[in-house]
Amino acid sequence: MPLYEYHCPTCDHHFDKLQPMSATGADCPRCEQPAKRALSVFAAVSKGDSGPSEFAPMPPMGGGGCCGGICGHGH
Numbered sequence: 001m002p003l004y005e006y007h008c009p010t011c012d013h014h015f016d017k018l019q020p021m022s023a024t025g026a027d028c029p030r031c032e033q034p035a036k037r038a039l040s041v042f043a044a045v046s047k048g049d050s051g052p053s054e055f056a057p058m059p060p061m062g063g064g065g066c067c068g069g070i071c072g073h074g075h
Contacts, residue, residue, distance in 0.1 A: 006035040014038070 001018045008015075008028035015035070017026050028035045 005038040005040045007038045008033060008035040 001020055003016050003018050004023075004026070006015050006017060006026050006028070007013075008031060010033040011028060011031040013028055013030045013035075015029060019026065025037065026035050027033065
């Protein structure tokens with residue numbers, strides 16, 4: 001399940017929520033009003049000072065592949 005970032009326009013609270021990709025939104029945990037999904041920035045890990053074009057591989061993550069192992073692709 002992806003981690004989505006949200007911003008509540010009512011109380012200006014920012015929060016993250018693990019949700020299925022089919023989820024359409026979330027309510028603010030602080031004021032319980034509908035929140036808006038925020039644009040997320042992903043992390044990139046670079047290798048030394050060799051420049052921005054060379055990236056080190058990301059550390060291995062569990063979960064069984066692209067969709068938690070349920071897609072049947074076996075990666």
